[in-house]
Amino acid sequence: MKKYIDTGKKDTRSGFGAGLLAAGKADERVFALTADLKGSVKMDAFAAEFPERFVQCGIAEANMVGAAAGLAIAGKIPFIGSFAEFVTGRVYDQIRQEVSYGKTNVKIASSHAGITLGEDGATHQTMEDIALMRALPEMVVINPCDYNQTVQATIAAAKYDGPVYLRFGRPSVPNFTNPDEPFVIGKAYVMNEGKDLTIFATGHLVWEALQAAEQIEAQGVSAEVIDVATIKPLDEATVLASVKKTGKALIAEEHNAVGGLGEAIAYLLAEKQPTRLSFLNGKDLFGQTGTPAELMALYGLDAAHIAEAALKLVK
Amino acid sequence: MKKSKQELQAIASQVRRDIVRMVTEAKSGHPGGSLSSTDILTALYFNVADIRPEGWTRDGKGQDQFILSAGHLTPVYYSILAHAGFFPVSELATFRKMGTRLQGHPSVRKGLPGVTQASGSLGQGVSVAAGLALAKKVNGDAHKVYVLCGDGESEEGQIWEGAEFAAHHKLSNLIGITDWNGQQIDGTVESVCGGGDLEAKWKAFGWNTIVADGHDFDAILDAFAQADKLSAGDKPTMILFKTDMGHGVDFMAGTCKWHGKAPSVEQCEAAMTQLEETLGDF
Numbered sequence: 243m244k245k246y247i248d249t250g251k252k253d254t255r256s257g258f259g260a261g262l263l264a265a266g267k268a269d270e271r272v273f274a275l276t277a278d279l280k281g282s283v284k285m286d287a288f289a290a291e292f293p294e295r296f297v298q299c300g301i302a303e304a305n306m307v308g309a310a311a312g313l314a315i316a317g318k319i320p321f322i323g324s325f326a327e328f329v330t331g332r333v334y335d336q337i338r339q340e341v342s343y344g345k346t347n348v349k350i351a352s353s354h355a356g357i358t359l360g361e362d363g364a365t366h367q368t369m370e371d372i373a374l375m376r377a378l379p380e381m382v383v384i385n386p387c388d389y390n391q392t393v394q395a396t397i398a399a400a401k402y403d404g405p406v407y408l409r410f411g412r413p414s415v416p417n418f419t420n421p422d423e424p425f426v427i428g429k430a431y432v433m434n435e436g437k438d439l440t441i442f443a444t445g446h447l448v449w450e451a452l453q454a455a456e457q458i459e460a461q462g463v464s465a466e467v468i469d470v471a472t473i474k475p476l477d478e479a480t481v482l483a484s485v486k487k488t489g490k491a492l493i494a495e496e497h498n499a500v501g502g503l504g505e506a507i508a509y510l511l512a513e514k515q516p517t518r519l520s521f522l523n524g525k526d527l528f529g530q531t532g533t534p535a536e537l538m539a540l541y542g543l544d545a546a547h548i549a550e551a552a553l554k555l556v557k
Numbered sequence: 558m559k560k561s562k563q564e565l566q567a568i569a570s571q572v573r574r575d576i577v578r579m580v581t582e583a584k585s586g587h588p589g590g591s592l593s594s595t596d597i598l599t600a601l602y603f604n605v606a607d608i609r610p611e612g613w614t615r616d617g618k619g620q621d622q623f624i625l626s627a628g629h630l631t632p633v634y635y636s637i638l639a640h641a642g643f644f645p646v647s648e649l650a651t652f653r654k655m656g657t658r659l660q661g662h663p664s665v666r667k668g669l670p671g672v673t674q675a676s677g678s679l680g681q682g683v684s685v686a687a688g689l690a691l692a693k694k695v696n697g698d699a700h701k702v703y704v705l706c707g708d709g710e711s712e713e714g715q716i717w718e719g720a721e722f723a724a725h726h727k728l729s730n731l732i733g734i735t736d737w738n739g740q741q742i743d744g745t746v747e748s749v750c751g752g753g754d755l756e757a758k759w760k761a762f763g764w765n766t767i768v769a770d771g772h773d774f775d776a777i778l779d780a781f782a783q784a785d786k787l788s789a790g791d792k793p794t795m796i797l798f799k800t801d802m803g804h805g806v807d808f809m810a811g812t813c814k815w816h817g818k819a820p821s822v823e824q825c826e827a828a829m830t831q832l833e834e835t836l837g838d839f
Contacts, residue, residue, distance in 0.1 A: 294695060300725070305684040305718035312688020315673060317616045335678050340685060344675040345665055
C-alpha cells in the first residue's frame with residue numbers, strides 16, 4: 243500500500259488562489275471577479291498583481307455571473323469567486339442561461355463548500371451544489387482533494403475551453419499529492435490499489451479514505467482508494483475497471499445524498515456493471531454550526547466512519 | 558450605409574408586417590413588445606450602431622454589440638437581423654418551428670449569425686452587456702454596447718445590480734434602451750407592481766438618462782446622438798423610450814392583451830391592411 247505523507251495542513255481555497263495567480267501569469271485573458279469576498283476566496287494576490295484584470299462586483303452575485311459571461315463572450319477567461327452557496331443555488335438560473343446554455347467560458351470558483359465551512363452554519367454550508375452543477379449540460383464539475391491538487395486543477399480549468407465548476411473549501415486539510423503533477427480533467431486518480439473493495443472519494447475525503455484504508459489493512463482488508471477529482475465527466479473506464487476487480491464499492495463525499503458523486507457512480511454501475519454499493523454522505527440533511535472536525539464526525543464522514551462502513555461492506 | 562428617416566420608416570413597416578406574420582404562422586410568440594420596440598431597433602441597426610454581418614463574430618471585435626435582454630422580443634429581433642443581412646429573410650418562415658435557428662428565445666447554439674447571447678429569463682442583459690462593455694474598455698476598443706430591456710422586465714432585481722455595477726465601473730460605452738410601453742403580461746406595469754419613475758431610478762443609480770418618443774424617428778435619432786455624446790463622459794446612459802405596446806396595429810395597440818398571443822389568420826389579414834409591404838414579405 244502506497245503511503246501518503248501530509249506535508250502540512252493547508253486550505254484548498256489557498257490552492258485556488260495560488261493556481262489563479264499562476265493562470266493569470268500564464269495567460270493575460272484570465273480575469274477574476276468576486277462579490278465582496280476577495281480575501282475569503284483568496285483572490286488577493288491576483289488582484290495585487292493584475293489590478294486591471296480583477297473586477298470587484300460587490301454583493302451582487304447574479305450580476306457577477308452576467309458580467310463574467312460578457313467578458314467571456316469578448317474572449318476573456320473569467321473566474322467568479324464566492325461561497326459555494328452563493329455561486330450555485332443563489333444564481334442557478336443565471337449560470338444556466340449565461341454560462342451553460344449560453345456557452346460561455348466562465349469558471350465558477352466555489353469556496354467554503356460543504357459542512358466543513360463550520361461555525362457559520364447551514365445557511366452557508368451548501369451540500370447541494372454538486373447536484374445543481376451536475377444537472378447542467380456540458381458543465382465540468384471538479385472537486386480536488388488537497389491544496390496541491392487545487393492549484394493544478396485551477397490551472398487546468400483556465401486552459402480548458404468551456405464552463406467549469408471548481409469546488410474547494412475553507413478548513414485546513416492534509417496536503418499530500420504531488421505538487422508537480424498536472425491535473426487532468428476527467429481523470430479519476432487511483433491512489434492505492436486493492437482487491438476487496440473500492441473506496442471512491444472526492445475532495446478532502448480522499449485523505450480520510452486513505453486513512454481508513456490503512457486502518458482496515460491491519461484487519462486484513464485490501465481497499466482500493468480512488469480520488470474522483472472530476473465528478474463530471476466521470477472517468478467511467480477507471481470506475482468500471484476498479485469495481486470489476488473488487489466487486490464492491492463505497493462512495494464517500496461531503497455532499498447531500500441526492501445528486502452527488504454517489505448517484506453518479508451508481509447510475510453508471512446500475513447500467514454497466516451492477517455492484518454492491520455503500521454510501522457515506524450528508525444524507526438528505528442540512529448542516530449546522532460546529533467545528534469542521536466535529537461536523538465530519540457527526541455526519542459520519544471521517545476516516546473512522548469510512549473504515550467502519552468498508553468493513554461492513556466486505557463482511 | 559446610414560438609412561434616412563424615410564428609409565427607416567419603410568423598414569419599420571416591413572418589420573411590423575414580419576412580426577405579425579411570423580407570430581401568426583408560428584401560432585405563438587410575442588407581438589406586443591416587438592411592435593413597441595420596432596422603431597427603436599430599426600433606428601439602432603440601420604442608422605445608429607456599427608453592427609454589420611460582414612466580419613461579425615460573437616466576441617464583437619471591431620463592431621458595436623447589442624444584447625436583447627427582453628429575450629421574448631425575437632419577432633422584431635429576427636426580422637431586423639434578417640433585413641440587415643445576417644441571414645436570409647426567407648428563414649423568418651421557420652420561426653418557432655422544430656429544427657429552426659430562430660428559436661422561441663435567442664439561442665447561441667443554433668448558429669444564427671448576429672445573436673451574441675441567449676436570453677429569455679429576464680433581467681440578465683444589463684449584466685452581460687456590462688461585461689462586454691468592460692472588455693471593450695480593457696481592450697481599448699472604442700465601440701459601444703447596447704442593451705434593450707422592457708419596463709416590466711425592470712421589476713427584476715438583477716437589472717439594478719447591473720445598473721450599480723456599470724456606474725461603479727464607469728462603463729460610459731454602455732448604452733441602455735428601455736422600451737417603456739407601460740404593459741406587461743398581467744396588466745399595466747403600474748397595476749402589476751408599481752413601475753414608478755423609471756428615469757429617476759436610473760439617475761439614482763448613477764446613469765445619464767434621456768427620455769424620448771420611441772415612435773418618432775427624429776426623436777429616436779436625436780436621443781441616440783445625445784447618448785453618443787454622453788459616452789465620452791464617465792457614466793453609462795439609459796435612453797427611456799416612451800412607446801405603445803402593439804404600436805402600428807390598431808387592435809393590438811395600448812394593451813397587454815397581445816404581449817404573448819398570436820393573432821388568428823383573419824386578424825393577421827386585418828393587420829396587413831394597416832402595414833405597408835415595403836421590402837417584400839418572407
